[in-house]
Amino acid sequence: MTDTLAVSRRGFLAGSAATAAAAGGFTFGFHVPRAEAATTPGSPEINAWVVVRPDETVVIRIARIDMGQGTLTGLAQLVAEELECDWARVTTEYPTPGQNLARNRVWGNFQTAGSQGIRQSQEYVRKGGAAARMMLVEAAAREWGVPAASCTVSKGVITHAASGRSTTYGKMADAAAKITPPTDVPLKDPSTWTLAGKPLPRLDTVDKTNGKKVFGIDVTMPGMLNAAIRDCPVLGGKVKSFDAAAVTGMKGVKKVVKVGETGVAVIADTWWRAKTALDALPVEWDLGANAAISHQQVVAMLKEGLEAKEAFVGNQAGDADGAIAGAARKVEATYHFPHQHHVTLEPQTATAKWTADRCEVWCPTQNGEAALATAAAAAGIPVQQCEVYRIDPGGGFGRRATSHDYVRQAVLIAKEMPGTPVKLIWSREEDMLHGWLHPITMAKMSAGLDANGNVVGFRMRISGQSILAGVNPAGLQNGRDPILFQGLNPSGTEGTFGYDIPNVLVDHAMRNPPVNPGFWRGVCNNQNAYYLECFMDEVAQAAGQDPYQFRRKMLQGKSPKHLAVLDAVADGIGWSRPAPAGVFRGIAQHMGYGSYVAAAAEVSVNAAGVLKIHRIVAATDCGHAVNPQQIAAQVEGSFAYGLSAFLYGEMTLAAGKVEQENLDTYQIIRMDEFPAVETRVVTSGGFWGGVGEPTIFVAAPAVANAIFAATGKRVRDLPLKHNDLRRA
Amino acid sequence: MIRLNVNGVVHQVDAEPDTPLLWVIREQIGLTGSKFGCGVGQCGACSVHVDGEVMRSCQMAVSDLKPEQKIVTIEGLSPDGLSHPLQKAWVALDVPQCGYCQSGQIMAAAALVARTPKPTDDQIVTEMSNICRCGTYNRIKAAIKQATGAAG
Known part of the structure; x- marks a missing residue:
């Protein structure tokens, strides 16, 4: 493996939840399925899209987000089709927006909107799969001293029929990672597809039937606090005043904070206590110029x-x-x-952890890069020192594609509690009142x-x-x-x-x-x-x-x-x-x-x-x-x-x-x-x-x-x- | 302290009496499969069983529950999280899209089939009032019928 690849892989790992937890000195109270599937050390990245583990598991990276539309499975099918790997051993993971930034946007656009997940990325993800296959086959061909064209591949097994030799992707991965990527990468004619085009089951269904699937609203970590927010109910209005003393003695309440010019939030040990205190908090609004619009x-x-x-x-x-x-x-x-109104059934939510030189956010988003930019701006920290961990949204429908108002708020609130992760959850009323x-x-x-x-x-x-x-x-x-x-x-x-x-x-x-x-x-x-x-x-x-x-x-x-x-x-x-x-x-x-x-x-x-x-x-x-x-x-x-x-x-x-x-x-x-x-x-x-x-x-x-x-x-x-x- | 029997385990929780069961289950007991959707009993994402009846847990104060009442959440529906006939059918038909409402949908369906082992279409659509914003209703209906061996 070249130095570049090694650095990149470590960089990628630093973005995965599991490693971030270790590096950050705390551990999660939950397991994100795809974080569990994160690349293990020693598993070479063939290219940005494909990692092959020694146990023959193939990890396919997904740049878009799955909010129910099935793009995760569809994009994996397109990569796997060209890669010729064993579909039964395919798993997926999300690269982070910070890593995309650090690697000169190697995964392209993260935005998942406009029905573009497949139509706008099909060519480069298929080429990612095809290039990885070519490199794996080339590695085997070099080891055997035969032309790559004389080898065949099926379900992750490379065969040289003339000499009766065969090997596997898992065995060739290290060598393949050292090969210069091909520049001419022909793609299959869709009429010859065997995985793509088929009605395969989704890769992400089981955990959605037993409560194991972790949504943004389910994020929990040791020491985490919860926040409930009320933003001015009229667009253009501001907070005039609020009486924090009226609620600071309520059970579980840690702090009452102003959020920008327009909102006020209560931070408490549980969200229900935060919400209860927020409901009791006297707030006066300057409703602004739109207060009479009918x-x-x-x-x-x-x-x-x-x-x-x-x-x-x-x-x-x-x-x-x-x-x-x-x-x-x-x-x-x-x-x-x-x-x-979008009415994503999961209300807007984000968990943020802020220190003077680092800000991390865990959130549902249809555009991780936009979420990262929003987080960095709110944090007042260079974007290179910020990170967003994408979580599958409980409904997207466009609500989480453009405005990351909930991310901005979560970061502003977390800034009031340096070093402590804070999870912001909007009530349904807050969600209805502040729709786009x-x-x-x-x-x-x-x-x-x-x-x-x-x-x-x-x-x-x-x-x-x-x-x-x-x-x-x-x-x-x-x-x-x-x-x-x-x-x-x-x-x-x-x-x-x-x-x-x-x-x-x-x-x-x-x-x-x-x-x-x-x-x-x-x-x-x-x-x-x-x-x-x-x-x-x-x-x-x-x-x-x-x-x-x-x-x-x-x-x-x-x-x-x-x-x-x-x-x-x-x-x-x-x-x-x-x-x-x-x-x-x-x-x-x-x-x-x-x-x-x-x-x-x-x-x-x-x-x-x-x-x-x-x-x-x-x-x-x-x-x-x-x-x-x-x-x-x-x-x-x-x-x-x-x-x-x-x-x-x-x-x-x-x-x-x-x-x-x-x-x-x-x-x-x-x-x-x-x-x-x-x-x-x-x-x-x-x-x-x-x-x-x-x-x-x-x-x-x-x-x-x-x-x-x-x-x-x-x-x-x-x-x-x-x-x-x-x-x- | 309030005592609750959730999925066969008795929990002592430090919660105010008017706290909704949903938030005690999610935040104090740590079972997050039951979801918050609306907080007013409309969407059903918070559905759990209380003594076998499906209830919208966002509308139940914990003080209204007795320690001997048996609360079952999606995490307790089957021992391995896989083997309830509805879970199998849900997977076989790839029912979920985003998945956020599906815990509630499955709990509502489980209560229905416990009471009505072979529900008709009319019984299904009458009893299943949970919202799915992604629109998985027809696959939910098909999965209930497949799990109960009802005809097409």
């Missing part, structure tokens, strides 16, 4: 934007206004998609039909909140937020408007209410797909055409992949045959995060106006399917996310504060309302698309269109609970 004001602001002259253009072809003005028939409708919400928008759409029922022009004005303006203004393009147009773009992997319409204008009047916006699983595709696909149903109705055939006609020319998934769900639901008595159908399609998705729903609505969603057929073309059973799991789960928003999801402001403070007022779909879902994975190959989000786009519009078929009522204002579905 939901009605936000709605009025958006309605004004629907008619405003100035707007950012997202998609323009021909003369939409002229074509619609001259059309034989005009259709017009306005839709609304409210603020949504799916942005609120409205859309006014109009379409012109010619005498034959063809769409000659489509006009869409979106009014409402920009995510980038709130979280990363530097990402705006001359003030325009490109993310707002997801799925409505003229071209590109991040969402192409599929319909062949000669005159199109889509624009955005940015109106930003005083609410932190965030990337909420599916992001702007969610409302864009809802607006577009519900409105296309309205246009089909006005044209007197079947909604499936109407869409087909506009997709078959230039959008064959959009069309293929639409056809797949029409076939699956039996569109050409009548639905069962009393059951009605709706259909929708959309493209985003590199993938093409469609859904067809069967619903009924009883005389009391109560909806039942019987069955949904969903289709996904993500190019290459790495693990079909996990794709099915993501597709099914997407309906829970999309339909929760459709049925119930709405965050509203009163006096500058969100009104929904817990799950009694912000409902989530449960099993009794959840439909049967059939998933069709219809991969066409040649590209790599995302899976974790896309199906959400079509969940709500497919059901809304079926509701129209059942009731004659369009659901234009979400959530559904505000709509009366009783037949007139």
Whole structure:
């Protein structure tokens, strides 16, 4: 092994929980499964992605995080496919953000958002596996004095058939680690895959069925204290004063601390005691400039934007206004998609330990590097002296990808207790009040039909909140937020408007209410797909055409992949045959995060106006399917996310504060309302698309269109609970 | 001091009488498989068994429990953490996604099948009221049916 590799490996080990515990002079009261699996001394790193142990165990490093979407297993399958190792002996571990920094970002991007875990890293992780295989084979070939090309490999066993010799990866690992990595690393054709592409079981299931899985909220270590926090309930407000003396005598309370300018926290021996004292703590707030903002004001602001002259253009072809003005028939409708909350079932949490020259944080995060930057800034310590240990989130959905407000708070609190680890846990109320919400928008759409029922022009004005303006203004393009147009773009992997319409204008009047916006699983595709696909149903109705055939006609020319998934769900639901008595159908399609998705729903609505969603057929073309059973799991789960928003999801402001403070007022779909879902994975190959989000786009519009078929009522204002579905 | 029988072991804990059972189990007894999700009895992530009945432990004050009442958490569902028929079915069908709610889901399902050995679809969806934000509901339903030998 070269010095470089040795240093790197030690560096890596210093980042693993087990070694960090030893070096830090304390031990954990728990075992993180992947820390137990951490590389043992003497196990050479073949390259950044692959470590082979003498016992033939292969450790595959995973840069992205698994928050349930299965990327851990999928990425390991891709590496193992090229590595040709024994899948039964594969284990995984997470490198730390600090090590990525120290090694010049050898693992690339840690961000796990935008359904990019596989699609954006598949090439370099596969090359990591392939390069490691080439080095292991080369090591054996050199030992035997034969050309590497004359050796074969299968399940970690290298064979030279001509001489009848064979050896194993575990035996060749030391020698392989000394070989110069190859520069030309050919990859397998996916049609020859034997591990990737297969519906393998997840690698991380068992501990999720017996309570052993350690989440961030479960972290414990000797001497650790717990903190509960209350941040100003109105965005922009501050702490005016608080009476710490009123609670410092309460049982278990160690300290009451101000957190930045906006929050106050109680540190105690247990979290329950911290929370109890915090509830009793008198706090006076300066609520600031937003203290009078109401939901009605936000709605009025958006309605004004629907008619405003100035707007950012997202998609323009021909003369939409002229074509619609001259059309034989005009259709017009306005839709609304409210603020949504992530509701990760594990509330925000982080454990921090601070000393004057070192800060460590254990936390759920979708972007370990961003968490590390946040921790270092809050710690006031150079980033090289800080570390973040990534823990699988109990739900991510985008909440833990951008803002690491909870990490900042945990570090600021830990600074008040130098040398003592402190675990911060948000109450559910704190979590609801300090969300980074799916942005609120409205859309006014109009379409012109010619005498034959063809769409000659489509006009869409979106009014409402920009995510980038709130979280990363530097990402705006001359003030325009490109993310707002997801799925409505003229071209590109991040969402192409599929319909062949000669005159199109889509624009955005940015109106930003005083609410932190965030990337909420599916992001702007969610409302864009809802607006577009519900409105296309309205246009089909006005044209007197079947909604499936109407869409087909506009997709078959230039959008064959959009069309293929639409056809797949029409076939699956039996569109050409009548639905069962009393059951009605709706259909929708959309493209985003590199993938093409469609859904067809069967619903009924009883005389009391109560909806039942019987069955949904969903289709996904993500190019290459790495693990079909996990794709099915993501597709099914997407309906829970999309339909929760459709049925119930709405965050509203009163006096500058969100009104929904817990799950009694912000409902989530449960099993009794959840439909049967059939998933069709219809991969066409040649590209790599995302899976974790896309199906959400079509969940709500497919059901809304079926509701129209059942009731004659369009659901234009979400959530559904505000709509009366009783037949007139 | 409060005495609690958790997974067959009697624990003496120093907790205020109004402390929710969930937080005593998690922080004082050190069993973290039962999760905090909402604190208001909505989500069910904190589900445990008390004398065989599934209860939302965030809504039970420890002072309401008697020392002889038998509390079972996910850690006590089977001796090895693997062998309860529901655990086997959960693994076989790869039910969990993020996994955070799954302790509660399994405890709710275990109470259901103890009372109703072969539940129908209707019985399952009526009894299983825990929230799964990832949306594993259909695999949960399938796993309950597989574990109980109920038809498809």
